[in-house]
């Protein structure tokens with residue numbers, strides 16, 4: 001699989017976050033920073049998500065990802081705002097199957113992390129990889145603390161965070177669990193995928 005080459009003047013595009021990974025079942029997936037031309041692909045990915053997955057990610061369910069959201073999600077500065085996509089080639093065209101992002105949160109060194117994996121691709125280790133990669137990208141950009149909001153009954157996301165990160169604070173109110181965490185050391189993370 002050839003890595004996607006960014007077009008245009010994307011001088012900030014961080015190629016060091018392009019990588020190919022192997023999931024638990026042997027499937028090969030490409031991870032790379034999001035590109036502006038991913039905007040329609042993000043809309044398509046949203047359309048393929050189940051109601052539950054949409055709700056767990058956005059705490060609301062819409063039929064279609066609003067165009068201004070898609071535009072915002074596809075256009076990042078790769079520093080303060082960053083997103084990584086997971087993609088596969090389908091009929092020679094890239095198809096997005098997951099996204100991890102961080103956005104500025106309280107304080108200069110803290111960012112809010114959110115992840116989604118298309119239902120068909122869940123439980124194969126992709127969420128673990130995306131989480132670790134987005135935290136690695138955050139750390140490379142001087143972000144030391146991360147925040148995540150998950151539905152209090154979203155056991156998968158809560159398990160993912162407690163297994164993969166160092167949780168510093170955890171609060172539940174109104175059915176939403178808020179976690180403050182930091183990245184674990186690189187050596188313990190490497191065990192998650194080679």
Ligand SMILES: CC(C)(COP(=O)(O)OP(=O)(O)OC[C@H]1O[C@@H](n2cnc3c(N)ncnc32)[C@H](O)[C@@H]1OP(=O)(O)O)[C@@H](O)C(=O)NCCC(=O)NCCS
Pocket residue numbers: 052053054056057113114115116117118121122123124125126127128129149150151154155156157159160163
């Ligand atoms: C949460 C999410 C990103 C995890 O991605 P994933 O690819 O399914 O996760 P993984 O396969 O890497 O598994 C992560 C952990 O979840 C747990 N898990 C996996 N499959 C599970 C299942 N079917 N039921 C319960 N827990 C499960 C495991 O603890 C696993 O870690 P471990 O195998 O190291 O113990 C994904 O399920 C998703 O997109 N959910 C909907 C959106 C969402 O909840 N986003 C979070 C809020 S921003």
